[in-house]
Amino acid sequence: MTANAEPLTPVLKSSQQIYQTYNVLKRYKDQILKEYGLTLEQLSVLSVISYFGGTARITDIADWLERSANSVSMIVDRMVKAGLVSRKRDRVDRRVVYVSATSKGKAAFGPGYAAYIELVRRVFQPLSQADMNTLADLLRTVKCEVLKYSNPEVDIKKVPRIDAKKLADTERWLNESGLLSLPEAKGRGKTKSKTTHRHR
Amino acid sequence: MTANAEPLTPVLKSSQQIYQTYNVLKRYKDQILKEYGLTLEQLSVLSVISYFGGTARITDIADWLERSANSVSMIVDRMVKAGLVSRKRDRVDRRVVYVSATSKGKAAFGPGYAAYIELVRRVFQPLSQADMNTLADLLRTVKCEVLKYSNPEVDIKKVPRIDAKKLADTERWLNESGLLSLPEAKGRGKTKSKTTHRHR
Numbered sequence: 001m002t003a004n005a006e007p008l009t010p011v012l013k014s015s016q017q018i019y020q021t022y023n024v025l026k027r028y029k030d031q032i033l034k035e036y037g038l039t040l041e042q043l044s045v046l047s048v049i050s051y052f053g054g055t056a057r058i059t060d061i062a063d064w065l066e067r068s069a070n071s072v073s074m075i076v077d078r079m080v081k082a083g084l085v086s087r088k089r090d091r092v093d094r095r096v097v098y099v100s101a102t103s104k105g106k107a108a109f110g111p112g113y114a115a116y117i118e119l120v121r122r123v124f125q126p127l128s129q130a131d132m133n134t135l136a137d138l139l140r141t142v143k144c145e146v147l148k149y150s151n152p153e154v155d156i157k158k159v160p161r162i163d164a165k166k167l168a169d170t171e172r173w174l175n176e177s178g179l180l181s182l183p184e185a186k187g188r189g190k191t192k193s194k195t196t197h198r199h200r
Numbered sequence: 201m202t203a204n205a206e207p208l209t210p211v212l213k214s215s216q217q218i219y220q221t222y223n224v225l226k227r228y229k230d231q232i233l234k235e236y237g238l239t240l241e242q243l244s245v246l247s248v249i250s251y252f253g254g255t256a257r258i259t260d261i262a263d264w265l266e267r268s269a270n271s272v273s274m275i276v277d278r279m280v281k282a283g284l285v286s287r288k289r290d291r292v293d294r295r296v297v298y299v300s301a302t303s304k305g306k307a308a309f310g311p312g313y314a315a316y317i318e319l320v321r322r323v324f325q326p327l328s329q330a331d332m333n334t335l336a337d338l339l340r341t342v343k344c345e346v347l348k349y350s351n352p353e354v355d356i357k358k359v360p361r362i363d364a365k366k367l368a369d370t371e372r373w374l375n376e377s378g379l380l381s382l383p384e385a386k387g388r389g390k391t392k393s394k395t396t397h398r399h400r
Contacts (some may be wrong), residue, residue, distance in 0.1 A: 132210035
């Protein structure tokens with residue numbers, strides 16, 4: 001029996017669900033954020049800027065979002081045109097670009113981020129906390145296996161710690177920013193919420 | 201206790217892993233497919249064309265990939281320029297556009313798809329079949345919850361059956377196409393494979 005006598009069905013099934021779930025989630029986030037004049041990509045950039053205290057370098061944004069500096073540059077270009085952010089080159093090192101939110105960007109970000117949090121809370125509601133932990137662990141296992149091949153310089157053993165730190169940093173920022181106490185984040189936004197008490 | 205007294209951590213953790221896993225997977229697929237002169241998007245379009253027997257309408261491709269006709273049109277534009285596909289309008293209904301693979305597109309597709317299958321087999325290897333089923337079920341639950349809000353006209357009860365049909369159709373096509381018997385799909389491609397027997 002060779003490796004490839006293993007059935008392909010579960011592999012294709014998992015692969016199909018990762019693709020579809022990511023995509024319907026992304027589309028729904030864009031659909032909700034449109035009401036706030038933002039795309040999901042723009043919200044992500046604004047959240048990294050907020051996380052970095054109001055100004056972030058293109059490279060910081062790219063690192064945090066795990067995207068290429070090039071793709072972040074293109075998003076930032078469109079955001080400058082939309083009046084959401086401003087850009088400034090470092091006087092000494094001209095390669096370094098700083099990005100800050102404009103007042104228009106800041107005004108869209110607060111309620112947009114709160115609506116985003118309300119959305120993710122809502123769509124994960126059918127899963128218990130144990131389910132969510134299982135889901136995250138299984139996905140991380142696949143992610144680490146991908147990184148082993150695609151990025152051999154990454155120390156896979158450190159990935160869970162890096163993920164946990166990023167999560168803790170995000171939560172600290174969220175708590176300090178006051179974003180969670182905005183009405184939308186409390187589930188009183190435009191979109192219906194079906195939550196009551198959940199114990200599974 | 202309101203819904204939002206529920207801890208946010210597991211939600212953010214699952215959300216983080218869906219985003220990251222999708223993205224590292226996409227990047228790795230693009231990295232491997234580059235060796236075959238294709239992007240992941242281009243491979244997807246070529247696979248739908250192959251599935252439809254050599255020619256597919258833009259709307260078929262969009263439906264199958266669950267993307268907008270507009271975004272598929274843009275991908276097809278670039279593929280025409282790259283010489284991978286040709287495009288033809290229906291003589292009677294000019295809104296209908298048929299897309300076929302060129303000989304260059306066909307030549308890239310076979311080995312590219314085989315390498316793609318080898319890649320997905322490899323990255324899911326650390327998961328048992330039961331793990332993969334759990335992963336797929338948890339993701340589908342989230343997907344259905346998203347669809348309930350984003351696409352209220354979708355009959356959620358039918359989603360598992362639709363997914364299963366799509367998977368069965370894909371497998372039938374894969375078996376009939378002979379793509380799985382190409383060297384790359386058998387794990388004898390350029391990239392290393394660590395598989396031996398797995399029983400968990």
